[in-house]
Structures are given as C-alpha cells and as structure tokens.
Amino acid sequence: MRATGTAVGPLATDVVLPTGDGPFPAVLIRTPYDRTRHLPEARGWARHGFAAVVQDVRGRFGSAGEWQPYAHERADGTQTSRWIRRQPWSDGRLVAAGASYAAHCALVLALEAPDDARPDAVVAAVPALGAAETARETSGVERLSARAGWWAAHGDRKDSDETALEKALAADPGLLTHLPLTTLPERLGRELPSWAGLWRKRDRGRLVALAPGARTPLLAVGGLHDHFAADTFALWRAWGGPSARLLTGPWGHGLTSQPCPGAGPAHRLNLGGLYARWARRALAGELAPGRHGALALGGGDLWLPATTEGVPYAPEPILLRGSVFTADPRRPVRSDDLAVPGEGPPDRCVCVTPPLPRTLDVVGPARVRLRATAHTPSADWAARLVAVLPEGSAERLAVGIVRRDGPPGRESGFTIGLGRLARRLPAGTRLRLEIAGHHFPAHARNPHTGDDPVTAVRLTSSRREIAPAGVTLALHVLPSPPTPVDPAMEVLR
DSSP states (O other): OEEEEETTEEEEEEEEOOSSSOOEEEEEEEESSOGGGGHHHHHHHHHTTOEEEEEEOTTSTTOOSOOOTTTSHHHHHHHHHHHHHHSTTEEEEEEEEEETHHHHHHHHHHHHSOGGGOOSEEEEESOOOOHHHHHBOTTSOBBHHHHHHHHHHHTTSSSOOTTHHHHHHHHOTTGGGSSSGGGHHHHHTSOOHHHHHHTTOOOTTHHHHHGGGOOSOEEEEEETTSTTHHHHHHHHHHOOSSEEEEEEESEETTEEEEEOTTOOGGGOOOHHHHHHHHHHHHHTTOSOSEEEEEEEEBTTTEEEETTOOOEEEOOOOEEEEOSEEEEOTTSOOBTTOOOOOOSSSOSEEEEEOOOOSSOEEEEEEEEEEEEEEESSSEEEEEEEEEEEOTTSOEEEEEEEEEEEESOTTOOEEEEEEEEEEEEEEOTTOEEEEEEESOOBTTBOOOOSSSSOTTTOOOOOOEEEEEOGGGOEEEEEEOSSOOOOOOHHHHHHO
C-alpha cells in the first residue's frame, strides 16, 4: 500500500505491478467505494501489463480529509497523476478509468486538470457526470429513490452501508413519503449535512460542455437500463478527442453483472479484457479517428454499430381510459408497479396500440407528444411505455418525465422524451402508453402548489385533461433486418 499526499493528508493508494521489468503504462482508479474491493480489477489490469493504481478518494475509507462528494476530485486526481508519473515503474503513460463515481473522477482529470496531469486515455463506465446530473433528470425532475439510496449508503460518512435505505424502508415503508424531503436524514437516524445541498446544485451539463475540448481517446460504456444512459450517450456524442468509442447493452448500472430484460448470451461480454485491449490500442495511437462503437439489440441477441438509428415510426395509440384523471400526490402512480387499475376513478391516462403486425427492431430516440391541461400551477407529466408481449407479460421499455409550470387550466402542447431504445419486439406485441402526474418513488412527487418538491410540506391534487387526438407516440424502427457486428471489433477499430 502506498499513500499519495494532498494538502489535507494522505490518500490511501494501492499499487499492483505486472511481473517483469518496467516501466509500465499505468491505470488509475479513484473510488469512494473502498479501494480494496477493486483489487481483483487491479490484478486484472496488471496481468495485461499495466501498473494498476487504486485510491480511496478524500475522506473515504483509508484516506484522510473530509468527504464532500464531487468537490475535490480535480485537485486530488491532479496530484495523484503527477505522483504516478514520477514513479520509477511508470513509463509516463496513464489511463484514467472507472465506473459510476470513479468515472466522474476519471473524466474530471481528463477535462479539467492541468496539461501535465491529464491522462492519455479514459475509460468511463456508467459515468455519474456530477451531482446535478445524478440528482435530476434533464427536465429538472428530482430522482428520489436512487439518490436517497446513495446518500443513505455513502453520504457524509467514512465507510459505506449498502443496505441503509433497505433497512430504513423495512422499519418505515412510508419513509420517502414524509415531508419535507429535507428531513430524510432525521428519519434515517444519522447526520447527512450534504443531503439538502444536493438539491441546490443546478450546474448540469458542465462536463459534457467541456467534452468537445477533450484531447484523449474515450471509451464510454453504459447500460440501456441505467439511470445515466442519456448522459453516457451525450458524453460520447460530444467528445472531441482523437477517437470516441461507445459500448452500450441491455444492462443496468452494474453492466454485465446486472442484465435486464432483453439480455442474451451475446451480450455477456468480458468487459475487463476489452478495456485493457482498448487501452493498449489507445496508448499506441492505433484507433481510427471519429466516433464508433457497438449497441446491443435487446431481445435480438446481437450487436449493431453504435450509430445505428431507425426510420421514424408512429404507431397510433388508442385511448382506453383516463382522458380526464386526477394526479393525487397522496396516492401517486408508482414506478415499481406495472399493474394498471381497471376500476375506480382513473389516476392516469392509458392508451394502447393494436398488436404489431410484424417483428420490429426499435432503435433510436422515443418521445411522446401531448396536448394536455393541468388545473394546478405546477404539474409533472410522466410517460411510461410498456410492451405487453403476446404471451401476456408486461415489460417496461422507457420512462420520461417533464415539469410544466404555468397558468392553471390552460391547454398546451409539449413533448416528453423517453430516451433511446434498442429492442426487438415480436409480432403481436401491444405497446401500452401511460400518462400520469407522478412516477414515485423513482421521482419525487410534485406537490402541485408551485413549491419546491424537496422542501414542500403541503400536497394538493391536480385535475388533468388530455386531448385523445393530441397523443402521438414517435419511435424509430429499422426498415430491414440488421447486419450484426462484433462489439469488440467496433470498439477496437
């Protein structure tokens, strides 16, 4: 174990060297999740000829200082990078790598550090681009359950308790319904001074805005079912370095360890080996310029070029019920339940398409266009697209949510983005589109009063009206059967 110095004290750092004589290219992983958990990964890098450096970020596990998420990674990463390049086992070439928060550390080093500290290549998997990006959707709506889980597990503490939110919910199933949301730390029974500050951060898009000025190759890896899928794609599209590669499959935040519906045998890649092979080519300047990569087709067990996008397709949704409904934050539509009530006053608008006449490969952005009215000064509009497969099972395909503020009772037209899809849908599938006022607990409830959902203490119902003829579902489908590619060849080209 080594320790690199900072102004606040040592940062706990493990170095795993390859066998044989050096010097070696190095890979740096800076993590808040306990560097010792990354030792198998470090040994894997060493087997591929890299000096692997794994470090606890400031204030976490073995490192000194105060833990302030996202605050010190540029400064501490800069000092660590310079330290690595001074070591006798380093040949001066450096790859910054990591997943989630560690990807943030790698990207900050590549985009914000002084020139002498910047890495020569970056591997960013499911990147958490910043506090504002993790806390809110691009529309500004608050991501509640994911952030509550992360802050309960890791916020304002030296170590981690991955089960903290789970245990708290077992003791109080209504934990996330208590108002205001700023009191969550009290209900968790511990101090979390950074929790309230998280929701005041609005600097979304900073790293993506810097990405066109990048001067290093990038490998961006994402899961189509990950919270940060849109950010991963945006980073790849904006990257200005000599080459940018994208690999994205039917995975969650855990990537291949967390397969999701549509994942098949072809999607179970050895990511570690692929990262090392890409890094070798990136450091040698052997990657073709431009943006390339591979996109998994869920349900099709094959891979497509990352640039693949279908032609516009607009299935006609038929209204089943709920052109007029009530969005009640005391009884919100839940994000963790795909069941749709068939009786009682409607709590959402439900539309469904006729059965698909043929198998469709849906690849590209999806969106919903509405003409609708809310009778409150603030209203969230959540759209959930569900595939009802021929055998009767239901699978969530996409979710989008926007916040609309304005005069109550005024009809307006607007669009809800659903992200990007890459899914094969068999003939006979029906697409169910639900329009609701909440998507809880994944997202905080809009109180409909115009107050901030994080600090609100009062809730009120919101009457909603949707013009049935004004609902349009826009997808992209491939016009012919696709020609598959080898994902490794696309990443390494």
